[in-house]
Amino acid sequence: MSPSVISKFPLLFFIAISLWWGFYYQSNSSLNDFGQANFEFLYLLDVFIVLPIICFLAVKNKKEALLKAITLCCLAVWVGSYIIPASSKFIWPYLESGRYVISALILLFELAAIVTVVLAIKTALDDKVDPDLAISQPIERFLGKSVVATVLNFETRMWTFALFAKRVKPDNYQGSKHFSYHQKDGSQSNLLGFVFLIALEMPLMHLLLHFAWSPLAANIVTILSLLSLVFFLAEYRAMAKRPISIDGDDLIIRYGLYQPLKVPLSNIKDIKGNDVFVAREKSIKRYVYSGVPNIKIVLAEPIGEVEKIFIGVDNPHSFIESIKHSL
Template sequence: MTFTRLPFLLLFLTIACYIWFYTSPTFLNEYGTYQPEWPLLVDALITIPLVCYLCIKDKKQASIKAIAYCALIILFGAYFIPAQQKFIWHYLEQARYLVLALVLFVELIVIASVIAAIKTNLNTHADPDESLITPLKRWLKSGPVLNLMQFDMRMWVFCLFAHKIKSENYIGDQHFWYAKKDDAKGNALGFIFLMAFEIPIAHLVLHFAWSPLAANVISLLSIFGLVLFIGEYRAMSRRPISLTHTHLIVRYGLYNPLYIVLDNIQSVSPHHEFVPRSNEVNRYNFSGVPNIEIKLRSPIDGKSKIYLGVDSPSMLLNSLNKASDKTTN
């Protein structure tokens, strides 16, 4: 087991221990009469973030996990810490409204950018990815925020305006597809119908069995997930993996594009095995196992191997080998 999983295990053990602490009368909590918030506060704001930074080399990933784990513990404390023992926790609970406001603000910006992109760029013959990101680049620098927002923007565009996206406008001399591999597109359509059928039923059950507020929140999150699936479904048949004379451009569903310089490819080979999750691997595959393995000479964002699942692996392999031969000659 790698140390990168230690923060999650610590989170699980922390929550389990505090469930016992706040629900079971023992000598540690003076048999239910003293259940303070400060031990959980220390673990949420100091211990778990510190473990994240010590165990995860990628500091960006460590920060994201630390914030997510802190938010989960704050949510946990809101329900399990007795009200009379809450002093600081009340202020932490109020932060959820700030987070909600920030999320709504970001979504409004993304939707406004989508409208601007649709009106100005998508009717041209420019690369659709570049057309979509142009409004964002005007006021955002490259970084995690830009990457997240362009993914979000692409999701809304393919969900609402997929008919305006022309596959032939994507940059590339050759295009390769992946929607038919192991019936990935059919599986996605099945999930869409399943979610659309489940959302109203789940909403009614939660509304009467739990609370109207919980039903509304969970239904909104489910609808957002449905939008994501619809965007992914429509992108599968419109965003290709493309090959130019200098780059392999990996566009896969709604994923942000990955540009691989042909000179940086060490080897390309068929692949027929399951690929476990790893910090050194990028997997682009919706269903089944990837059928192409690309080894890189120099890692891209720490990834030394790229695995692809495509409809015609032999065609992509032959084209990549020919293109690599031309660059070396």
Template sequence: MQTLSKKNIPFIFLVVISFFWAFFYQSSNALNGYGEEKSEWLLLIDGFVVLPILCFWFIKDKKEAVIKTVAYSCLIILLGSFVIPESSKVVWPYLESLRYLAIAVFIVLEITTIFTVFFAIKASLNNEQDPDLAISKPIESVFGKGAISSLLSFEARVWTYALFSKKIRRQGFTGDSHFSCHKKDGAQSNQLGFILIILFELPVMHLLLHFLWSPFAANVTTALTLLGLVFFIAEYKAIAIRPISILPDSIIVRYGIWNPLRIALSEIAQVQPNSAFITRSSNVNRFNLAGNPNIEIKLNSGKLIYLGVDLPNEFLMTIEKYREKLLQQAV
């Protein structure tokens, strides 16, 4: 948590100075000599000296620090173009021109990185490596471990299962015992139903928006719907491939395309069947698409994790067997 808070300091500073300088340049008060002193160099120092120093000071990964420095600098230029009075702009018009160049370079670098990661993932899948590791390792090697790599791993998993699901084998996943969850209460069949509904109503919705609203709105809505459809297709394929796995010391919960959750057996206080409806809560994690979850896992911390698996009795027996072995080893 301490490392995470330090990494957030540059962004927090960006938000604070954005509000402060927006107020400073857009009002008349004692700070700016009642409108007489609104020099652009004040924002230049904070945005292009202090902010980059904070990025490189608090972000250990230097590539991430460079990326955030460029992104934050572009946001500062955008902010200044709106809040600094035209009469006070001397250097800013040149910076506004450079902003587009920086954005273009940033996009080129990101596209290059995406293709590099894509081919690394493809090579790992061909080598029959654990599919989750095949996706996450190339991304983490570029971006390091953290929120950004987790988000990119999720996105990469969406496209991997949407386009290359045939290359992924259940046997390749880490684990001694694998359990499926796509047959429970017709979970995968329900997903297929949603996909067919989206495909059916997509052209109708596009035509209605095109003629009743505008062609632009129709195109944007259709594009967003197609992206959502990619997600549903990936989830439909992944839920039948990615298993919930039990290892001698832990459980790996893989559900659809979501990032895996590893639960140490030593952290589990109780495992039992469940048949009740479970409401959303900050203390509850649910991995279940249809019906009520049939497995309840209570951790020593009091946190509850609910699963929906195809063979709940066999799942419970397997966990108990591994927990007993773990206790015997501890004794």
């Protein structure tokens, strides 16, 4: 069984125990002695003993396993607050109060991302290194190459372009030749339209929900809208800053805030233009904002499950000629 499948066991176990114990606690039958055997420790044993053990057995990276165990246990506490009857809760009220601790941890996570942004930008400006490396290296040095590190990389990159885009220079990115994609089919202009739309809609939606529904719902929707605004603003700025590059024997595909994809030139079997719509498939990687991608790359050997890469660039003819020349 592949490691990627095994790593999903903790989540599957969490879903399974939540469904099973939810049915157990909410049923009124001989299964739970007609509601007299709704002991909370039954769910506690699975959540705080079995679940962490499965996390550490299924995930090789111990830091990632610990973070996954903490996350799933916190989710289980939230689920338990709903499925366990109030009359059977003795320890659970204390666990539920831990939501303030979880909120503090989330806040610390956000602050860590912002601090990393400042340090990464300072390093990029002082040493003129690739801004992506300036962000990823300190994170991966602490967390390793894990899912958590990838998420934090993305979030840090988002805050970088949302707050300090003017200080990021495209020339500092690795590569001898750079190619842009932000002008294709008005991609950047369309994204700016989304930014203005969210900014204009947010106060109106907040007032409507505040008076028509509840202040809590209004605050939640406004926070989510604000995060969406930050994302679209960062994406808008990153489009013109993060180029697709040829660096020695590699093609580095950067696209907005996407995680960069490095493709060895020797692994490119064929490259040509494209003018048709491309549907989503597991074997296809698409990089395009507007219209259809105008570049089709066929790989000699798959990268993971990806066999073909479709990209939308501003000057497809120049891009194809440069790749063929490098090949």
